[in-house]
Amino acid sequence: xxxxxxxxxxxxxxxxxxxxxxxxxxxxxxxxxxxxxxxxxxxxxxxxxxxxxxxxxxxxxxxxxxxxxxxxxxxxxxxxxxxxxxxxxxxxxxxxxxxxxxxxxxxxxxxx
Amino acid sequence: xxxxxxxxxxxxxxxxxxxxxxxxxxxxxxxxxxxxxxxxxxxxxxxxxxxxxxxxxxxxxxxxxxxxxxxxxxxxxxxxxxxxxxxxxxxxxxxxxxxxxxxxxxxxxxxxxxxxxxxx
Numbered sequence: 001x002x003x004x005x006x007x008x009x010x011x012x013x014x015x016x017x018x019x020x021x022x023x024x025x026x027x028x029x030x031x032x033x034x035x036x037x038x039x040x041x042x043x044x045x046x047x048x049x050x051x052x053x054x055x056x057x058x059x060x061x062x063x064x065x066x067x068x069x070x071x072x073x074x075x076x077x078x079x080x081x082x083x084x085x086x087x088x089x090x091x092x093x094x095x096x097x098x099x100x101x102x103x104x105x106x107x108x109x110x111x112x
Numbered sequence: 113x114x115x116x117x118x119x120x121x122x123x124x125x126x127x128x129x130x131x132x133x134x135x136x137x138x139x140x141x142x143x144x145x146x147x148x149x150x151x152x153x154x155x156x157x158x159x160x161x162x163x164x165x166x167x168x169x170x171x172x173x174x175x176x177x178x179x180x181x182x183x184x185x186x187x188x189x190x191x192x193x194x195x196x197x198x199x200x201x202x203x204x205x206x207x208x209x210x211x212x213x214x215x216x217x218x219x220x221x222x223x224x225x226x227x228x229x230x231x232x
Binding site: 033042043044048088090100101103104107 | 202206
């Protein structure tokens with residue numbers, strides 16, 4: 001079945017350092033969504049990417065969708081302690097489906 | 113604050129009990145979802161309702177029984193659960209752009225805070 005993998009599994013950074021998580025799918029995705037889940041919280045939507053090669057920015061966060069629509073990345077510039085949490089990508093397959101498959105997640109820890 | 117409300121927040125039940133988890137949204141979303149999340153794992157899709165009809169069942173054991181009484185409510189009935197079913201159960205809802213193969217895509221998912229279930 002479809003798998004969506006993320007690397008790294010964990011990242012521990014010093015506040016102010018940059019952070020990147022990568023998402024890779026075994027199949028082509030029609031779109032990709034990114035969510036953040038704080039410790040003890042629930043997933044919160046960050047962004048959706050639809051077009052091949054699309055790049056979107058939200059303040060210090062930059063999201064990219066690969067040309068082949070099989071991979072994506074999230075880059076955070078100058079991390080802050082408020083960035084702590086687990087970042088999940090979630091992919092929707094190319095056919096008509098509500099089957100949003102979550103990636104394995106990257107847990108970000110930020111040292112103050 | 114989330115616009116998807118789940119009750120109860122915590123539930124402890126024995127393996128012979130029958131209980132229900134409830135989810136409510138008033139955003140006019142016509143797709144509603146149940147996800148199961150174990151500690152340090154991603155959410156796993158269980159069921160999807162689209163326009164109040166079950167559209168996806170991810171081979172979930174029959175001891176979990178979903179119900180969508182109307183477009184705002186989603187229930188998950190639990191019976192004869194096992195200890196390994198202990199997890200955070202997340203409800204979510206999303207807009208859909210309308211019927212049709214191309215347009216029928218979910219938008220962003222709005223998650224509730226979850227119901228943390230412990231099965232003894």
